[in-house]
Amino acid sequence: xxxxxxxxxxxxxxxxxxxxxxxxxxxxxxxxxxxxxxxxxxxxxxxxxxxxxxxxxxxxxxxxxxxxxxxxxxxxxxxxxxxxxxxxxxxxxxxxxxxxxxxxxxxxxxxxxxxxxxxxxxxxxxxxxxxxxxxxx
Numbered sequence: 001x002x003x004x005x006x007x008x009x010x011x012x013x014x015x016x017x018x019x020x021x022x023x024x025x026x027x028x029x030x031x032x033x034x035x036x037x038x039x040x041x042x043x044x045x046x047x048x049x050x051x052x053x054x055x056x057x058x059x060x061x062x063x064x065x066x067x068x069x070x071x072x073x074x075x076x077x078x079x080x081x082x083x084x085x086x087x088x089x090x091x092x093x094x095x096x097x098x099x100x101x102x103x104x105x106x107x108x109x110x111x112x113x114x115x116x117x118x119x120x121x122x123x124x125x126x127x128x129x130x131x132x133x134x135x136x137x
Contacts, residue, residue: 021102024060036049041093051068067121070093
C-alpha cells in the first residue's frame with residue numbers, strides 16, 4: 001500500500017498554542033485513564049493510588065499539576081455488595097483535574113461522573129496575562 005504525502009495546501013494551518021495545550025491535556029487524560037484502569041483498589045489503598053497517578057502524569061511534558069481524588073464512599077459501597085476486599089479502579093471512582101501549560105496558554109480539564117459516565121472536559125483555557133501560574137512547577 002502506498003501512502004500519499006501530505007498536501008502542501010495553503011489552507012492548512014498549524015495548530016494554535018491553545019489547541020496544542022488542549023491536545024496535550026487529552027494525551028494526559030488518556031494516559032491516566034488507560035494506565036490505571038483495572039488496578040486493584042480498596043479504601044485503604046485509594047490515597048496511595050491517587051498519589052501514584054498524580055506523580056506519573058506530572059512527569060509528562062507541559063503538565064503543571066494533576067489532582068486525583070478517589071471516591072472511597074463509592075468504593076466501599078461496591079465492596080459492601082461483594083465478598084472481595086478490593087475492586088477494580090474505574091472512572092466511576094475518580095475525580096481528576098489536570099492543568100497543562102504550553103507557551104503562554106493554560107488548559108484546565110476535569111474528569112467526573114456525569115450521567116453514569118466518566119466525562120473528561122476542558123473547563124478553562126487561559127492565555128497571556130490571564131494565565132494562572134499558581135500551578136507552575
